[in-house]
Amino acid sequence: MLARDGDPLGPFAVAVAITEPPEDVDGDETRIVVIATSVFLNPQLTQSFPGNVDLMLNSINWVYQREETISVRPKVTMMLPLRFSNLTTWILTGVVVVLVPLIVLGTGLVVWLRRRHL
Numbered sequence: 001m002l003a004r005d006g007d008p009l010g011p012f013a014v015a016v017a018i019t020e021p022p023e024d025v026d027g028d029e030t031r032i033v034v035i036a037t038s039v040f041l042n043p044q045l046t047q048s049f050p051g052n053v054d055l056m057l058n059s060i061n062w063v064y065q066r067e068e069t070i071s072v073r074p075k076v077t078m079m080l081p082l083r084f085s086n087l088t089t090w091i092l093t094g095v096v097v098v099l100v101p102l103i104v105l106g107t108g109l110v111v112w113l114r115r116r117h118l
Contacts, residue, residue, distance in 0.1 A: 015055070017062065033059040050076075 020030040058070045
């Protein structure tokens, strides 16, 4: 992707986690998470990228120093059937069953004939 005139070139930090040690001995360390994107938790995109919700929840847990609750949810796998039209099925069958074996057989025949005449 090309930058327009005057646009800064990347890479850019989209998310940053910052810690600062306490100023006194009894104080807690300061933790801040900044996520700089306008579509991070967009409802239309959370279906496609559920990891964004995990990142947000884990960032909040990290800020509150609850590291034991940080987790990654398992990915939901969905089995979708692969459907072809009749024409596509016949074309793929012809390529896989007829064309590919003919190419392999032809290549083997050419190699055999060349070696035989050496």
